[in-house]
Amino acid sequence: MLTVENLHAGYGTSEVLVDVSLKVKAGAVVALIGANGAGKTTTMRAISGMVRPNRGRVLLDGRPVQDLDASRIARLGMAHSPEGRKVFGPLTVEDNLLLGAFGRLPRFFGFRARAAADLEGIYALFPRLKERRLQAAGTLSGGEQQMLAIGRALMAKPKVMLLDEPSMGLAPVIVQEVFNTIRRLKEAGITLLLVEQFAKSALEVADYAYVMDRGRIAIEGTPAHLREDERVLAAYLG
């Protein structure tokens, strides 16, 4: 569903990503782990068009998208829930969710009716969001904002979802909740590329994983395989 081939990207003249290749099959959950500054977030940003790759290709469902504008890539079915959640603070929870489906809703009127069933689906998954649907998103707790960010990405009915550090800055109990959500997304058949600092938990939900180190893919394999790998054990699972 998502194929990244020999991707090079960076900011200005400094190259952050060197020859990154990875694959996410339809319905699979793939984890991208590695130390801080290894290039995980830059990889996500290069895939979704937030950073223009210097070289290499990104294929979404077989179609090269690396030269397109981020908003165009999103409308083609890539939902990127960015690091730091980035909910629209002044807008209500419900408006945030509606905007998640911007690409497939009418621009002026009738969008609410068209999105009603999907909204109910999100509210069933996150009842807390329903309680707070008319509240400004900026007033939610960190955990709730993360739920909103995931819900907003789901509203797009994406082909692939990129989830960047969903557990960042959250209390341990909430982190547990986030991973439960990811498990449910997996059961629902969502194709997911997950960047996580909690490598252990990430490997528990993932079907396949890549380990990044200094801008390159250092190791890849199934979670079972990676858990055996001494380098991974020493660096990330110790």
Added chain:
Amino acid sequence: MYTLLIIQLAVSGALMGMVYALIAYGFQLTFATSKSINFGQGELVMLSALFSLTLIDRGLPYWLVVPGGMLFGVVLGLFVERAGVRLALEQKSEGWILLTIILGLLGFSAAENIWGRDDRPFPTPISSDPLHFFGIDVTPLELSVAIGVVAVMGLVELFKRKTLLGKAFEAVSADRDAAQLMGISATRTIQLSYGLSGLVAAIAGILVAPITTVGPTMASVLILKAFSVAVVAGLDSGFGVVLIGLFLGALESLTSFYLGSGWREAPGLVLLILALAVRPNGVFGKASIRKV
């Protein structure tokens, strides 16, 4: 009797102040999406008014002149975005400041060459025979300015709140990158905001022209006051610009009565300096608080 005179002056001034508010609102629209403003906004007001005057000269009825002028404003707004602002924003530079000033100067020269330097009257079907409210005289013309301004701002605000495109506008304003990830094109939203801002400028021009007369120099007079209003009110409160616009209009009118009409421009400038010194975010502006 004397109090009544003061109230009379304040009311007439305040109604004029609504025009400053509308032009300032045009600044807010583009600032929201792109953090840039068109320093040639006054020229947009002036050019749209002169264009409308030409339509009137050609014998078009007033009710066709208004949409014609509005359309012209939209086109000008889009032109400023494409020919100036976008070039700077693509390079993440502050070059839009100079580019919009230059485009404004070009507009000014063009106006002088096409329409001449003289101020001309702007005919309107709206009457200037005063109506009396509790001893205060208000002309339908002055009222039309206030009603027009409130109606335009109300419609734009409704658009922002009730349509999905309007919400997308707010989303770009809140977080441009995140909006892009939702499939909202920041470029097109910024374009939209400049189109709207041009529209608002044209309406301001058409509304104010019958009162002030029309000529190339109307641009610089209006822009300065609109700028004061925008800075004093803050660049994100539509309600704020109306209040400050009313206030500045009234203050101007009283100043020119007490100190002489030569002092008419003073209050706007004094308020501008005070605001920049004391409250750079504006009276109604949100202090930018960031949660990390």
